[in-house]
């Protein structure tokens with residue numbers, strides 16, 4: 001496994017591999033890797049000849065009121081996982097290497113997609129995400145880049161900017177990996193106490209209840225939504241947002257379901273902010289992902 005901290009060395013290593021005709025799969029992360037990232041690496045490895053992992057805690061995507069210093073940093077175990085999963089290249093730059101001063105460029109995401117859901121509460125977050133993702137895509141030039149569907153808004157926005165700006169990489173969404181009780185794996189779960197963990201399980205139960213009604217043919221959004229909300233109330237979790245949106249453009253949905261929808265939630269459990277979603281659609285990979293959610297959430 002090759003390790004780089006420098007943009008120039010990474011670029012020349014990758015261009016040598018590309019000139020040998022090798023396809024490149026890219027998994028951008030902020031480290032603190034868990035099985036969810038492991039899944040991204042596994043899918044990338046199965047579809048490409050070389051897998052590149054980046055580990056960079058991107059300051060541009062943290063709002064001033066968010067604690068960048070609290071973000072977990074676990075480089076040794078991250079490297080171990082990368083090695084175990086047969087990752088070919090790890091890129092782990094410093095902030096100065098990524099953003100040499102003066103750094104004057106910033107992607108601005110339209111508020112229609114970037115100012116809703118998490119964007120309402122995390123000012124500038126998606127501008128920061130898209131700036132670093134485009135920069136990384138330009139450095140790595142992968143055939144395919146892999147993003148977890150747990151952050152569905154991030155995935156949709158990245159897909160849109162890559163298409164709008166004509167970047168040649170393909171953006172691939174990988175279904176959420178769920179642990180005990182269906183809780184979506186997240187680097188933040190380590191901050192949950194035992195009782196907070198139990199409380200958080202009403203989130204997957206709520207999403208599973210929504211999918212259950214959808215699967216039975218219910219099309220009335222308010223009914224699907226109420227079934228899910230009931231589970232949150234029973235579990236004592238008050239969401240920061242809980243919304244049904246069009247899965248292709250993130251517009252708010254009401255009335256009858258006519259298109260592919262995403263039911264997305266963010267909620268604080270104790271001081272830990274969790275996000276999750278279920279995509280209500282009759283197509284893969286969404287059906288298998290939702291069935292996995294239902295199985296785990298109702299099997300507690």
Ligand code: PAF
Nearest residue numbers: 028029030058129132133
């Ligand atoms: O999802 C993440 O871990 C980050 O937002 C990403 C895509 C690596 C950009 O910093």
